[in-house]
Amino acid sequence: DPKIIQKPKYLVAVTGSEKILICEQYLGHNAMYWYRQSAKKPLEFMFSYSYQKLMDNQTASSRFQPQSSKKNHLDLQITALKPDDSATYFCASSQDRDNYAEQFFGPGTRLTVL
Amino acid sequence: GDSVTQTEGLVTLTEGLPVMLNCTYQSTYSPFLFWYVQHLNEAPKLLLKSFTDNKRPEHQGFHATLHKSSSSFHLQKSSAQLSDSALYYCALSHNAGAKLTFGGGTRLTVRP
Numbered sequence: 001d002p003k004i005i006q007k008p009k010y011l012v013a014v015t016g017s018e019k020i021l022i023c024e025q026y027l028g029h030n031a032m033y034w035y036r037q038s039a040k041k042p043l044e045f046m047f048s049y050s051y052q053k054l055m056d057n058q059t060a061s062s063r064f065q066p067q068s069s070k071k072n073h074l075d076l077q078i079t080a081l082k083p084d085d086s087a088t089y090f091c092a093s094s095q096d097r098d099n100y101a102e103q104f105f106g107p108g109t110r111l112t113v114l
Numbered sequence: 115g116d117s118v119t120q121t122e123g124l125v126t127l128t129e130g131l132p133v134m135l136n137c138t139y140q141s142t143y144s145p146f147l148f149w150y151v152q153h154l155n156e157a158p159k160l161l162l163k164s165f166t167d168n169k170r171p172e173h174q175g176f177h178a179t180l181h182k183s184s185s186s187f188h189l190q191k192s193s194a195q196l197s198d199s200a201l202y203y204c205a206l207s208h209n210a211g212a213k214l215t216f217g218g219g220t221r222l223t224v225r226p
Contacts (some may be wrong), residue, residue, distance in 0.1 A: 042217075042219045043205075043216040045214060055212075056212075056213050074194075090158070094212065096216065099212050100207070103214060105157035108157060
C-alpha cells in the first residue's frame with residue numbers, strides 16, 4: 001500500500017483558475033513538506049510543516065497556500081494559476097523536522113497550466 | 115545562502131565502468147549531505163546520506179565521502195549497472211531547518 005498519497009496524479013488547469021493538490025501520509029510522521037520540480041528548476045523546496053504548524057516558507061508568492069486539516073494531511077492550494085506554475089509537485093514527510101531525518105517523497109502531482 | 119552544485123547534467127557510461135558523480139556545496143552552517151535517486155516517472159528516494167561521525171555511507175554499491183575541506187560529497191560506484199540509469203540529486207540540510215536544498219541533478223544513462 002502506498003504510504004504517501006497524492007491526488008490527483010495529473011491535473012490540467014486554465015490560467016487564472018484555482019486548484020488544490022492533496023497529500024496524505026500514513027507513515028506516522030510529524031513533519032511534512034512540499035517541493036516543486038520543473039524543467040527550469042529541478043527540485044525546489046516550498047514549505048515545511050511540523051505538527052501542523054508552518055515552519056518554513058520559501059515560496060515568494062502568496063498564491064501558494066498550504067493547508068493542514070489533520071496531522072497527516074498537507075494540501076497545497078494554488079490560486080490565480082499561471083503557465084509558469086506548470087510543474088510536478090511533490091509532497092514529502094519525515095519522522096520529525098530534523099535536519100538529518102530521511103524525507104520520503106510521494107508520487108507527485110503533475111500540474112499543467114494552459 | 116545554501117547552494118549545491120552538480121557540474122554534470124548528463125553522464126553516459128557503458129555497463130561495468132566506474133561511476134563518479136560530482137557534488138560540491140556552499141553553506142553557512144555545517145550541513146548534512148544526501149544523495150537522492152529518481153527513476154523515470156517515480157518519486158525521489160534517498161540513496162545515502164553523510165554520517166555524523168564521518169563514516170563513509172554505502173548503499174546498493176554506491177558510496178560517497180564527505181570532504182569538508184573541499185566542500186564535496188561525490189557519489190561513486192565501482193561498476194555501473196543498467197538499472198543505475200536514473201536522475202541523481204545531491205542535497206543538503208542543516209541545523210537551521212530540515213528543508214533540503216537540491217543541486218541541479220545529474221542524469222546517468224548506463225548503456226550495454
